[in-house]
Amino acid sequence: MSPAIPATSTLTPLDRYWLCEAIRLREARGERLEDRAAIRLARAGGGDLQQRILQRALSLAERDGQLIALQHYRHGAGLAMLLLALLALLTGAGLAFAALGDGVRPVNVFWALGSLLGVNLIMLLISGLSLLLGNDNGLLTRLWRWLSDLLARDARAAQLAPALLLLLQRQRLSRWAIGLVSNGLWLLTLLGALALLLLLMSTHRYGFVWETTLLGSNSFVGLIQALGALPALAGFSQPDAQMIRASGDLALNDPLARQVWASWLLGVFIVFGVLPRLLLSLLCLWGWRHGLKSLALDLSLPAYQLLRSELLPDSERLGIVSAAPELPAILPGGHTLEQSSGALLVAIELDGKRAWPPALPAGIADAGNLDSREQRQHLLDQLSRFPPARLLIACDPRRSPDRGSLALIAELAQSAAATRVWLLPAEPGEALDADRLSDWHQALGQLQLPYADSASLTWLESGHD
Structure with missing residues (x-):
């Protein structure tokens, strides 16, 4: 049984700066941590650069056991x-x-x-x-x-x-x-x-x-x-x-x-x-x-200067507020999963030859086919503000389940109350590789995400099969 993570509300200001310094020392050894989710949470939390750096460090420390x-x-x-x-x-x-x-x-x-x-x-x-x-x-x-x-x-x-x-x-x-x-x-x-x-x-x-x-x-x-x-x-x-x-x-x-x-x-x-x-x-x-x-971070340190562009984009520093277009079926019900609403379908790196999206029932929004870093970051930012109640992620099982795709699936799943992965069937006249499909099943099992080899639009529409 894994030990319980202490509540962040019990941390003193010294604890937060202490954890931030520990994360900085880890990355100073040349070990840049995977921090996409931490940066997204820090930006969603708002505040100045120091507050965002502290929030990023806290997220990484909580994830990595520090x-x-x-x-x-x-x-x-x-x-x-x-x-x-x-x-x-x-x-x-x-x-x-x-x-x-x-x-x-x-x-x-x-x-x-x-x-x-x-x-x-x-x-x-x-x-x-x-x-x-x-x-x-x-x-x-x-x-x-x-x-x-x-x-x-x-x-x-x-x-x-x-x-x-x-x-x-x-x-x-x-x-x-x-x-x-x-x-x-x-x-x-x-x-x-x-x-x-x-x-x-x-x-x-x-x-x-x-x-x-x-x-x-x-x-x-x-x-x-x-x-x-x-x-x-x-x-x-x-x-x-x-x-x-x-x-x-x-x-x-x-x-x-x-x-x-x-x-x-x-x-x-x-x-x-x-x-x-x-x-x-x-x-x-x-x-x-x-x-x-009078505790404060030394923001002149190179490690913190490198984070400035990611945690505090130029548009925010200049005071330009240009909200990204909202997804049509996701209602702004708050930031917590308990208050999430709506249903969303999204695809990850599908072949351009495949007809997409399929015909969708009323009330289901289509987030498109994520094929670039900008599209992924845009959707994650949207989901941090408007988390859906149900999220269906469509993947092409002809591709190998690489680490980047699995990390993206995990991040998307954290932004929804319930998530399923749809492993799309092969095109007419083609056959799926059984070993590669087994790799997908094993990887999704490790993520503890339910998956289906057939369409799950009924679940996406009503919440049950």
Whole structure:
């Protein structure tokens, strides 16, 4: 059972541009996709060139399975982010344990701060230097991409990762995305450490000391009070000089001193660790959302310039509206098949010696014999606006069922509520090739289209045999 195709209404603007970039990369390899039906739908939908390119890409992605692959990739990316979030929380718990220890020995306040903030501040400095140098070196983001590719489990999703990367770089969103992932995961790490710090300090009794061999106590008094100045403004406790000097000599057993030192440690950790990551995460989130609002295609790319003449004909660009003549028996009942009406007979590449069309009952329109690309495109454009309820396609079974004819039959069938193929009988004195006729039967069976070797005008007129 094939997987259900996700509804296009659930796609975000980023998804649509992402799919468009993936289609462009496929065609950049020299693989021009069969897109006649997609171009026809894009032109029928109207809009400017960008909207038509997006609609064409969406139609091709839905046909070729990349829409389903996008869904798989998004699920894999979400699962990868969940795993990294759990890893971040566990890492934060490890930092808290390393900072406070088992409670048997006193906690060295500077070793504790180094355990809690050291790696975070180093990585924050590296990220800042990378941005200044123009090098978006996001290790966590690369790990996320690798996990997303691994968990997607869809070979068609392999083209989506480079497409997303190129799209974000072109739209200058890659830095915001990298910053949001990196700062967000570090924020989770620090929040996990903060939660465990509060739990351990609430259930264990810790003594706080500082130790030195070379420096005097006055140096530590100044440093500790400088670090605690900002947290003190937020309401966290600040140890006085006498308490700081006493903590350098022995672990204090005074409960008040323990509370003051614990509050000081939490305040410094929150102000210099949690708060910067929170502010950076919010800044990156704002930049990301602001950038998404300005998403646009680079219409100067050669791939999109080649599509301009097909998706936006000169007559439309100049504002000339010259409607093609309507088929006489097709009433404009709307664009959906449920509202289709009328009956239509059309032939494909018949020999000029054959008398055509046959005598038709009243109410059946004749679309003629399609023998050129212009005739085919004209009829497809008409059917996109006025789909018939019944369509009978006449074919000469003396010709081989080539790929182009079968593709045209499939496109015509998509524009009608019900379709049959009429395999015309041989001319008097001639005989049909049995093998070639079998090829027609097999090809039409693959298209799941009913066919008849005798006239089906009765069905075309009334809807039944």
